[in-house]
Amino acid sequence: MEHRWGMAIDLDRCTGCEACVVACHAENNLPISTPEQAAQGRTTHWIRIDRYYEGEFPDIKVRYMPVLCQHCDNAPCEPVCPTYATYHNQEGLNVQVYNRCVGTFYCANNCPYTVRYFNWFAPEWPEPLALQHNPDVAVRPAGVMEKCTFCIQRIKRAKQDSAAEARPLADGDVQPACVQSCPAEAMVFGDLNDPASKVSRLAQDGRATRLLEELGTKPKVFYLRKG
Amino acid sequence: MDRRNFFKILSVTSAGALGGCGGKADRAIPLLVPEHEIVPGEEQWHPAVCAECGAGCATVVRIMEGVRVVDRNGEAVRERIAAIKKIEGNPLDPISGGRLCARGQASVQSLYHPDRLRGPMKRTGQRGQAAFAAISWADAIGQAAEMLAKVRAADPARIVFLGGAQAGTRSLAIQRFTEALGAPAPVVCSLADHAVEHKAAEIAFGWKGLPVYDLAHAHYTLGVGADFLGGWASPVYYARQFGDFRQGRRQIRGQLVQAESRLSITAAAADRWLPLRPGSEPQFLAAVGRMLLDAGLARKPEALPKAVVQAFQAADPAALLATCGLEEKRVRQIVKELGESEAPLVLAGASVPHTNSVDAVVTSHYVNLMLGNVGKPGGVHAPAEASEDPGNRALLASKKQPPTQPSRDREGAVVPADPRLSQSLAHAQVVLIDGANPVYTMPHSAGVTDAQARAELVIAFGSFLDDSAAWADLLLPDHHALESEMALVPAVSERQAVAISTPFVEPLYDTRAVETTLAELARKIGAEYQGVTPKDIVQPLLTEGVSYEDVAREGGIWLEPPPPTSPRPPTVAPSFAAAHFEGDAAQYPFHFQPYPSLQFHDGRGANLPWLQELPDPASSSIWGLPVEIDPKTAAALRIGNGDVVRVESPYGSLEAPAYVHPGAVPGVVSMAIGDGHSHYSRYASGRGANPLAILAPVWESSTGALVLGATRVRLARAGGRRGWTQFSTGDRQERGFDGR
Numbered sequence: 016m017e018h019r020w021g022m023a024i025d026l027d028r029c030t031g032c033e034a035c036v037v038a039c040h041a042e043n044n045l046p047i048s049t050p051e052q053a054a055q056g057r058t059t060h061w062i063r064i065d066r067y068y069e070g071e072f073p074d075i076k077v078r079y080m081p082v083l084c085q086h087c088d089n090a091p092c093e094p095v096c097p098t099y100a101t102y103h104n105q106e107g108l109n110v111q112v113y114n115r116c117v118g119t120f121y122c123a124n125n126c127p128y129t130v131r132y133f134n135w136f137a138p139e140w141p142e143p144l145a146l147q148h149n150p151d152v153a154v155r156p157a158g159v160m161e162k163c164t165f166c167i168q169r170i171k172r173a174k175q176d177s178a179a180e181a182r183p184l185a186d187g188d189v190q191p192a193c194v195q196s197c198p199a200e201a202m203v204f205g206d207l208n209d210p211a212s213k214v215s216r217l218a219q220d221g222r223a224t225r226l227l228e229e230l231g232t233k234p235k236v237f238y239l240r241k242g
Numbered sequence: 243m244d245r246r247n248f249f250k251i252l253s254v255t256s257a258g259a260l261g262g263c264g265g266k267a268d269r270a271i272p273l274l275v276p277e278h279e280i281v282p283g284e285e286q287w288h289p290a291v292c293a294e295c296g297a298g299c300a301t302v303v304r305i306m307e308g309v310r311v312v313d314r315n316g317e318a319v320r321e322r323i324a325a326i327k328k329i330e331g332n333p334l335d336p337i338s339g340g341r342l343c344a345r346g347q348a349s350v351q352s353l354y355h356p357d358r359l360r361g362p363m364k365r366t367g368q369r370g371q372a373a374f375a376a377i378s379w380a381d382a383i384g385q386a387a388e389m390l391a392k393v394r395a396a397d398p399a400r401i402v403f404l405g406g407a408q409a410g411t412r413s414l415a416i417q418r419f420t421e422a423l424g425a426p427a428p429v430v431c432s433l434a435d436h437a438v439e440h441k442a443a444e445i446a447f448g449w450k451g452l453p454v455y456d457l458a459h460a461h462y463t464l465g466v467g468a469d470f471l472g473g474w475a476s477p478v479y480y481a482r483q484f485g486d487f488r489q490g491r492r493q494i495r496g497q498l499v500q501a502e503s504r505l506s507i508t509a510a511a512a513d514r515w516l517p518l519r520p521g522s523e524p525q526f527l528a529a530v531g532r533m534l535l536d537a538g539l540a541r542k543p544e545a546l547p548k549a550v551v552q553a554f555q556a557a558d559p560a561a562l563l564a565t566c567g568l569e570e571k572r573v574r575q576i577v578k579e580l581g582e583s584e585a586p587l588v589l590a591g592a593s594v595p596h597t598n599s600v601d602a603v604v605t606s607h608y609v610n611l612m613l614g615n616v617g618k619p620g621g622v623h624a625p626a627e628a629s630e631d632p633g634n635r636a637l638l639a640s641k642k643q644p645p646t647q648p649s650r651d652r653e654g655a656v657v658p659a660d661p662r663l664s665q666s667l668a669h670a671q672v673v674l675i676d677g678a679n680p681v682y683t684m685p686h687s688a689g690v691t692d693a694q695a696r697a698e699l700v701i702a703f704g705s706f707l708d709d710s711a712a713w714a715d716l717l718l719p720d721h722h723a724l725e726s727e728m729a730l731v732p733a734v735s736e737r738q739a740v741a742i743s744t745p746f747v748e749p750l751y752d753t754r755a756v757e758t759t760l761a762e763l764a765r766k767i768g769a770e771y772q773g774v775t776p777k778d779i780v781q782p783l784l785t786e787g788v789s790y791e792d793v794a795r796e797g798g799i800w801l802e803p804p805p806p807t808s809p810r811p812p813t814v815a816p817s818f819a820a821a822h823f824e825g826d827a828a829q830y831p832f833h834f835q836p837y838p839s840l841q842f843h844d845g846r847g848a849n850l851p852w853l854q855e856l857p858d859p860a861s862s863s864i865w866g867l868p869v870e871i872d873p874k875t876a877a878a879l880r881i882g883n884g885d886v887v888r889v890e891s892p893y894g895s896l897e898a899p900a901y902v903h904p905g906a907v908p909g910v911v912s913m914a915i916g917d918g919h920s921h922y923s924r925y926a927s928g929r930g931a932n933p934l935a936i937l938a939p940v941w942e943s944s945t946g947a948l949v950l951g952a953t954r955v956r957l958a959r960a961g962g963r964r965g966w967t968q969f970s971t972g973d974r975q976e977r978g979f980d981g982r
Contacts, residue, residue, distance in 0.1 A: 027495070028485040030471045030511045031859050032840055037344040040852050041328050047851040050865040050929075054967045058855055058864060065970055066862055068904045072872065073517050075905045077510035079859070141356035141924075143750070146308040146325040150283065187244065195243070195330060198341040198478045199485030242495070 018184075019107040020165055021207040021235035022194070023217035024081055027242065028201035031064050031079030035193035035202065039083075042166060042192035044148050046138035046155070059132040061163040062193050081202070083193070084109060084130045084163035085226060085234030092122035092131065100160070107207075107235060108165055116159040123160060127227050131162045165204070166191035186212040207235065243287060243302050243330045243340060275324035275746055280307045286324075289332055289797025291730050291743040292346040293723035295434060295843055296408045297476040298732030299346060300332035300741035300797040303724065310750075324747050326350050326724055332797045335741065337479045337732050344841055346478070348852040352722065353750070355849065357923035358705050359719035361752035369695050372712040372921050379754065382716055387766035389699040393671045394423050394767060401425035402670040406677025407435035410730040410740070412756065414774045416676065419760040422771040429663055431678040433844040433915070433934075436475050436733070437945035438592040442603030443625070447616070447809035451625030453607075454736040455589045457483035458490060459620035462497045462583035464530070464576065466606055467523045467599070468591025469506035472859075473838035475591070476734035484511065497583075499576050501526055503951075504835060504870075504912050505905035506593065507859050514576070517907045520833040520951050521821025522566040523590065523602035528818040529559040529566070530577050530588075531609050539581025542614035549815040550608055557818060565820070567907075585620030586613045594835045594951040596821040600944055605816045617806030624809065626738040663946065667693035676703040676720070676756055681710040682845050682919060684948065685937035687893040703756045706849060712921040720756045725749045729776035738783055741798035742776040824938035825892045825954030832875070834891060834955040835912040836933035842867075842916030845934075848926040849919075857969040858914060861901035864969045866930050868901035870912040871957065876902040884963035889913075891955045893938050896931035899966035900959075911955060 039045065039062045048058040062083040069076040086109045092101050093109065100115035101122050123131040137157040140148075148154065151168035155161050166189075173189040186205050194202040205214035214237075217223060222239040275286060285306050292299045308325025311318050329347050333340035352358070362382040367373030393400050405416050405428040416428045430437075436452055443449040452475055457463060470480040487496035500512035501523070509515040518526055531554040534540045543551055563570045580586045590606030592599035607622070615621025663684075667673070673694060684690045694700050694713040702711035703720045711717055720726070729742045757773060764771030777790050783799050784790065793799045823833065838844050839858070847853040854865050861868050869887055881887055887900040889911065898913065906912065917930025940952040 025485075025489055027488045030481055030484060031507050032343060032471065032477070032481055033856050033859070034342065034344045034347065036856055037347045037852050038342075040855075041347055041350065048855060048865075050854075050965070050967070053855065053865050053969075054965060056967075058969065060855075060969070063970055064857065064859070066857075066859065072905055072908070073515070075505065075515070077505065077905065079507075079510065143310050143354045144351065144356060146310055146323075146354045147327060147350050148308075149327050150306055190244065192328075195340075196342055196347060198338075198343060198481035200341070200482065201485060 016105050016107065017208070019207040019235070020086070020170065020189070021107075021205065021214050021218065021237065022165070023203045023214045023223070023237045023239060025201045025217070025239040026078070026080060027222070027239065028199040029079055029081060030199050031066065032198060033064055034196045034198055035062050035081055036060055036064065038192040038196035039163070041147065042149055042152070043164070044152050044154050046134065046136070047140065052136060057135045059161070061130070061132070061161075080238070081193070082128060082130060082226070083236065085128055085232065085236045086165060088233035088235065089231055091125040091127065091232060095121040095125050097121070108167060110164065110167070111160060111162060113153060113155050113159045113161070118158045118160065120160070127230055127232065131160050133160050134158060244333055274748065275305060277322055277324070280322060280324050282307045285327075288746040289743065289795070290329070290724060290746070291728055291741045291797070292329070292342065292349065293408065293728065293730065294345045294349050294847075296733040297337065297478065298410075298730040298739070298741045299338035299342060299478055300335035301329050301338070301342060301346065302332050302797065303746070304328040304330070305747065326353060326747060331478065334796050334800075335798060336737065336800050337476065337735060337739070339482050341478050341482060343477050343481075344856060345843060345847050345853065348847070348850045349723070351850045351852055352705065353724050355706070355923060357707070357849070358722070358751065359707060359717055359753070362719065363717040365715045369713050369715075370691075372707060374707070374717060379752070382718055383759070383762050383766060386699070386701055386716055386718070387763050390423070390672055390763060391767045393698070394425070394769075398424035399426055400669055400671040401674070402666045402672070403428040403674045403676075404431040404678045404680055405429070407432035408677065408730055409733070411728050411774050411776055411779060412677065414779070415757045415760055418772055418774060419764060422764050422769040423767070426666060429666055431663065431680045431683070433683050433838060433948060433950070436591070437947040438595050438599045438942060439475070439603055441600050441945045442607060445600070445814050446604050446607035446812050447624070449624050449809065452734050454623040454625055454734055455483075455587060456620050456623055457496070457587065457589065458486035459585060460487060460496055460587035461494055461585040461620065462580050463487070463499070463587045463589055464580055465498060465500040465502070465508055465512065466527060466588065466590040467502055467593060467602060468589055469502065469508045469593040469837070470589060470591065471508040471511055472506050472593065472840045473843050474593055476732070477840060479734055497579070503907055503910055504594070504837060505860070505903070506837070507840065510859070516568055516573070516576070519565065519567040519907070520594070520835060520910055521596035521598060521823070523596070524598050524605050524816070524818045525562040525820070526566045526568070527588070527590070527602060527605040527609055528554060528557040528816070529562040529573065530580075531605065531612060532557040532559050533574060533577040534581050534609065534612055537578065537581060539578070540612040543612055545611040545614065545811070546608060547811060547813065550812060553815045554608070562818070581613070585615065587615055587620055587622070588613070594837050595942055595947050595949050596951045597940065597942060597949050598817075598819050598821045599942060601817045601819060604814070605818070608812065608816055611812070616809060623736045623803075623806060626735050664689065671698045673697045673700045674703070675701070675710050675714070679704075679708050679710045679846065681713060682708065682932060683934055685893060685939055686935050687937070687939040703759070705753070706923055708922045709920045718759050719751070719753045721749050721753045726755055727776060729779040731779070736803045737801050739798065739800040740776070740780050740783065742780060742794060743797070744776070744794050821952070822940070823952050823954050824940055827954060830891065830954035830956045831909070832955050832957060833910045833951065834889065834933070834953045835910060835951050836915050836937070837912060837950070839914040839916060842914060845915050845919065845932070848916045849923040851925050854925055860903060862968045862970050863899075863901065864967050866899065866966050867914045867917045868899045868966065870901050870903040870906045872906035872908045872910070873902050873904060874908055875957070876900065879957055879959060881957070881959045884966050885959055886961040886964055888958045888960040889936065889955050890958070891936045891938065891953045893953070894936035896933065896936055897960050898931040899963070911957065
């Protein structure tokens with residue numbers, strides 16, 4: 016395959032400011048929950064900031080960690096889907112085909128990162144909020160599962176632009192919304208097949224680690240620990 | 243949008259190529275997008291300005307086709323419009339560097355908010371009931387002008403304009419309007435104008451404006467009281483600086499120690515956190531200064547006059563640190579590391595102001611002088627406003643006035659009420675409000691609501707029917723910032739800079755720019771008002787060969803920073819006085835700290851669903867903000883996580899869910915500002931409690947800033963968990979719902 020998309024997140028830069036979370040909502044037409052739906056745990060955040068406290072006052076540490084679909088090479092969500100709604104594409108993305116999904120929930124049950132979100136309700140945007148919707152991204156109906164796509168629409172747009180200019184894709188041409196927004200520049204996206212790409216170099220860094228690596232899921236999101 | 247792409251788009255525009263079918267259609271042009279130029283599926287990018295806080299980040303806005311349904315003669319008609327899809331940072335802007343915070347990105351939701359005011363309105367019910375009916379612009383302006391003319395003729399001092407903290411076309415227009423009417427200067431009515439930090443920079447260095455901290459090049463930073471990664475002066479700028487401070491250099495990883503009375507997101511990002519007792523920042527910094535002098539680590543003690551050095555030498559570190567609640571040995575170690583660092587920096591501010599916060603920030607400047615980092619890489623730099631360039635008067639004029647008359651008398655720190663606000667409002671007959679929501683941001687005890695109720699005419703210019711607008715007689719809604727022509731002067735910048743936006747989408751509703759409304763009012767009254775445009779503010783900064791149109795196309799102008807100059811030597815000796823707190827410590831044993839958060843700021847973000855859904859960084863709560871209580875206090879009062887707790891001050895009480903915060907300082911109760919709006923759209927009205935409402939009317943004496951941290955409270959459990967949700971916690975039981 017030509018590309019193998021991956022991400023590096025430097026936890027030493029990350030401040031937990033959640034700019035990435037709003038960027039994702041704006042880019043991907045994420046449904047807005049009501050307080051009642053939120054109370055039932057029905058909110059949707061393709062990327063979320065997990066927050067951990069370690070130790071006790073006054074020697075307490077806070078850890079913030081952006082968690083999104085890890086686009087595993089060995090994705091536990093894929094083999095369990097009876098309708099092939101979730102599959103691995105040519106570029107290593109773990110892709111969800113909404114109109115195949117019948118909502119069995121098997122994929123979400125099998126995801127160790129709990130990054131899959133089910134549309135329990137038909138999404139509603141009181142007029143004229145929907146004017147903000149990104150026409151590049153489909154609005155999902157009730158009854159289907161959804162999750163981070165690594166902003167596949169941005170990957171396609173970058174490819175179209177580079178093709179129009181008759182040049183190969185350069186490192187940094189593709190930036191998912193979360194990566195683009197990050198004020199501390201904690202997130203880097205790129206092609207893991209290109210050994211010179213920034214993400215490939217960061218993946219080799221001594222601080223790099225992967226989430227729940229021991230499960231053998233082979234995630235393509237690399238976390239660089241603090242320090 | 244990255245820098246390379248943005249440049250590419252600019253070059254397409256300047257070459258005059260207008261895209262079209264088959265070509266790359268995205269381009270940045272500061273012009274209105276005509277309907278026939280909207281090609282389905284194709285995007286355009288336009289420069290704009292983020293007006294959510296005073297940081298003045300330049301942005302770029304993605305525009306694509308949108309369809310809205312409008313009512314035409316009772317018939318629903320679908321109309322194609324140029325719709326804004328996304329907001330990103332402008333890569334040419336050295337402040338945002340192409341990045342943007344959560345609030346800036348969410349501001350598109352206020353443009354397309356279902357509860358935005360759609361035209362001028364007139365009160366029909368009692369004040370405060372928020373009953374309004376539509377009225378024509380001609381009638382609205384006529385009624386407003388009539389009353390303004392009457393009051394102006396009798397006593398123009400009774401016309402009061404309450405404004406926000408942003409400096410730019412708007413603040414200049416309001417200033418010119420009040421001058422034209424002979425009314426008092428507008429009152430900056432904001433929690434986010436950083437009056438304390440401004441004042442301290444003026445006292446210590448003679449600078450007018452916020453000091454710029456070169457965090458990215460510092461090796462060791464001691465943060466004191468400034469939540470600079472959270473809701474402080476310029477969150478995107480400091481987050482970018484922080485990223486580079488940590489990992490932007492090959493061999494150096496910056497070390498951050500944060501001394502603060504709350505585990506803010508800055509304290510969370512720090513290597514070590516020193517939990518200070520509230521209001522003990524000056525004592526802590528005095529001890530730091532003394533220790534540096536004693537250890538011979540003050541590199542430039544000669545930068546300080548004798549009186550200042552003597553004040554530090556008279557400080558007793560052991561006694562001072564005991565009042566801060568800190569262990570002396572630990573602080574000594576940190577001071578040693580700070581003093582020995584190649585590029586040390588003390589970054590102090592007042593995210594939660596106390597009565598002695600000006601002393602704290604002044605003392606921090608003296609410690610920086612001692613460390614010899616002023617004007618040096620990794621140190622403290624002068625703001626652009628310090629420039630004496632005479633060609634830049636328009637820019638200086640647009641900078642806001644200090645909120646109160648300057649006063650050097652800092653002896654009696656406690657003033658019963660903000661002298662200027664209360665004096666102006668006490669006899670106000672006409673109150674005009676733009677960019678402020680005083681009924682929400684001022685404590686009930688300050689009497690703002692009473693003053694609005696007493697006034698003969700209250701005019702609100704905001705886009706939403708908020709807490710203050712509910713007490714108004716006329717609503718004259720402004721265009722949304724994304725529909726406006728505006729210039730903003732960034733709050734934190736060592737360069738002379740202006741971010742500008744020219745209109746590129748048609749206003750959605752029957753709204754009018756405040757500048758237009760003011761000009762119309764002045765014309766009707768017969769006052770000589772001179773309008774203001776972004777061009778007026780940019781003109782003095784234009785260099786040869788650069789036109790205003792160039793600046794408009796790039797979204798702003800950012801000049802090269804001037805070479806560093808030495809600040810004038812300080813003249814005022816520091817004071818390490820203790821902070822004053824309202825309420826008897828026996829009856830009200832806890833300190834209360836409402837704080838501006840990253841997502842809601844001074845409460846203005848609460849009307850946006852994206853921000854309501856954004857988990858609070860401390861408690862991970864969504865759609866509701868909790869009171870943060872330490873585990874020992876919670877256990878003693880039998881308060882469990884999520885229980886409803888009653889917080890009572892001598893000036894009022896509130897009920898809110900409790901978050902038992904493992905990092906809360908014992909005896910200190912904190913709460914993010916944002917909930918508790920009486921009116922502020924379907925997403926915020928009547929939701930939760932406003933922590934500002936129960937504060938004592940205590941104002942920092944030299945600036946008039948509301949002292950957020952001066953109120954003592956008592957706590958009691960008021961009931962079990964009711965409708966409070968946490969999004970993500972380590973302990974699933976803590977979440978309050980099962981099955982995820």
